Amino acid sequence: MPKFKVVRAVDAFALYEAEIEAGTEIEAAAIARANDDKIPWADIGITTFDARGFVTLAEDGSPIGKSRVGDF
Numbered sequence: 001m002p003k004f005k006v007v008r009a010v011d012a013f014a015l016y017e018a019e020i021e022a023g024t025e026i027e028a029a030a031i032a033r034a035n036d037d038k039i040p041w042a043d044i045g046i047t048t049f050d051a052r053g054f055v056t057l058a059e060d061g062s063p064i065g066k067s068r069v070g071d072f
Helices: 025-034
Strands: 006-017 042-056
Touching: none
Parallel strands: none
Antiparallel strands: 006 042
């Protein structure tokens, strides 16, 4: 029986937090977005979800699109 290399991708988000001074929570999010690269973000972990995707790789290492199954 042949063997194939398969990549498994799991949906995840790296989470960071920072304290932002603002008048409202909406303003705080807008300030964070506008100053993203200037804010000292603290790494608070990774959140994973149940979404998973699988794809078989060709001999050259490229994904075989028609073999893709899963959530994405």
